[in-house]
Amino acid sequence: MLKISLRTFRSLVMGGVALVAMGATTLNAQAKTALERIISSGKITIGIHNRAPWGFRGADGQATGFHPDLIRAAFAPLGVKEVEFVIADLGALIPGLLADRTDAVASGFSITPARCEQVAFGEPELAIGDAVIVQAGNPHGIHSYADIVKNPKLSIGGSRGSANLANARAAGIPASQIQQFQNTESSVSAIMAGRVQAVAFSSGSVVSLLQDPRVTGLERAMPFQGYIKPDGKPAANYSGIAFRKGDAELRAAYDKRLAELRADGGLVAIAKRYGFTADEIAPDSVKAAELCADKL
Incomplete structure (x- = not known):
């Protein structure tokens, strides 16, 4: 019969308690949502592809552009003090997001049904x-x-x-x-x-x-009227920020801040800073869900 000394038994028990505690800590870390992690750390990581006016490295070496400025304006009131920008090729941005190397992609992506199969888009900001x-x-x-x-x-x-x-x-x-x-x-x-x-x-x-x-x-050429579709709407693509589908809370927090920036004029100010016009702000009636379903 296997015999275990009292000292060995105590060691096993204490080791088991330590393992349980370690496991609980790991589970708690895993249970934390992306939004909770970002708010608690005060940091968000964003993928860009180094192309003006969307998101690019400026002369001072810092990330600048329409989407970097929009991200900063959207998340600063939530306590996010550090925005890390990761530059990658355009085709590598979504794979990097899905591999958890970034929290979102903010690089002039058009909201398309094909992309919507992989990621969840925030509401559109610009009509391109x-x-x-x-x-x-x-x-x-x-x-x-x-x-x-x-x-x-x-x-x-x-x-x-x-x-x-x-x-x-x-x-x-x-x-x-x-x-x-x-x-x-x-x-x-x-x-x-x-x-x-x-x-x-x-x-x-x-x-x-x-x-x-x-x-x-x-x-x-300003103004300029492009192709008007048979339904009377101008042909346009709509840009949006891409999130992982599982990060619904993060996307909702961003959408709420985007709506506030739209209402207080902050979105227009950022757009004009990079050469866009007020007319290129996406109408509030255009929703990401409709674009994903190809209903526009």
């Missing part, structure tokens, strides 16, 4: 429609795709296969007035050389391009 770059002073008076349709001497360029050129075609611009280029850089080079009179991008891309000191003699 088409925008065009023209020669300084807009000598041809281009303020819509219709203006190009009306004048067969005008041509518009853009990146091959882009949604922006698809919208231009849908708006009635014939193929003879559309030039497709390999990438953004070649599109910009074409208008700087006068080979086209306008180039179409998303409004966020236009904001970024015009901040490049190498891009000169160009401006954004």
Whole structure:
């Protein structure tokens, strides 16, 4: 028969108590929600992909941009004093979020049904429609795709296969007035050389391009009306911050603060800081759930 001395028995008991206590501590740590952890630590970690105007490293080495400023404004009142920004390639941001390397992704993501299968989006902040770059002073008076349709001497360029050129075609611009280029850089080079009179991008891309000191003699056509869909709504993508699906409390806390920033003008102020206009604030009636369900 196995015999255990009193001293050994006591050691086993005390060891068991220690293991139970350690297990309880571990369980408590696991039970803490992302929001509770962030509030208790005063720190949140955000993924960005280093692209202006969304989120990028500034000249001082600090993260700046529309989404970094929005994150700071949203979470500071909750006691978050430290925001750590992790820079990654665009395609690595969602995998990094799902691997718990970040708490959210704030980098100009459009809310799409495909992305909604992986993550949960906060409510949209910006409506990102088409925008065009023209020669300084807009000598041809281009303020819509219709203006190009009306004048067969005008041509518009853009990146091959882009949604922006698809919208231009849908708006009635014939193929003879559309030039497709390999990438953004070649599109910009074409208008700087006068080979086209306008180039179409998303409004966020236009904001970024015009901040490049190498891009000169160009401006954004303002105002500009892009493609109007058959339902009467302008074609647009809506940006939002991505969270893990399990972090519902964190997302709800962000949405509450976003609504407050929308109401007090803070959201507009941040948007204007990075070249967006008040008209590009997403309507409060547009909801992430509808965008995920492709109902807009």
